[in-house]
Amino acid sequence: MNRVPVSSSNLSSVGYNESKQVLEIEFNGGRVYQYFDVPKRIHKELMNAASHGKYFHRNIEDNYRYDQIK
Known part of the structure; x- marks a missing residue:
């Protein structure tokens, strides 16, 4: 999946x-x-x-099923 770099102290990129x-x-x-x-x-x-x-912390982190892939 292609990810786009973001300016964040926590996140590097989002796809x-x-x-x-x-x-x-x-x-x-x-x-x-x-x-x-x-x-x-x-x-x-x-x-x-x-x-x-x-x-991310307020709306995604604990609200969706996830897997670590790397």
Whole structure:
């Protein structure tokens, strides 16, 4: 999945597969997680958030099933 770099103290890059509703996040330090059944709206809001890290912690982290892939 292609990820886009983001300016964040926590997140390094973000990717999204709309057809599968999979959000992929690379954290600073290199860990990569995929979050499942994430609506397009959540991805859009994350990318437009003033703070990507705060949005992630408030709206994604404990709300979606995930797997660490790297």
